[in-house]
Amino acid sequence: MDKQQQQIVSRIMADHVEAEIVRRIRAEVPHTPEEARQRADEVKALKSFLGELNTTC
Known part of the structure; x- marks a missing residue:
């Protein structure tokens, strides 16, 4: 590949x-x-982390 x-x-x-x-x-x-605010913060943090992970791969 x-x-x-x-x-x-x-x-x-x-x-x-x-x-x-x-x-x-x-x-x-x-x-x-x-x-609800805590969940929204968790989602933002996870999306940010996944975005960083995606750019490093």
Whole structure:
């Protein structure tokens, strides 16, 4: 597999992982506004991490 193919596979995997994480977080419905803010912060942090992971692969 050449470098371009590896990058494509890495992006696909990162997108799949991100979608699964977001799905699981959304499944845990927050009950208070504070929990909702905390969940939103978690999603932002995970997306940021996955974005960094995607650029390093």
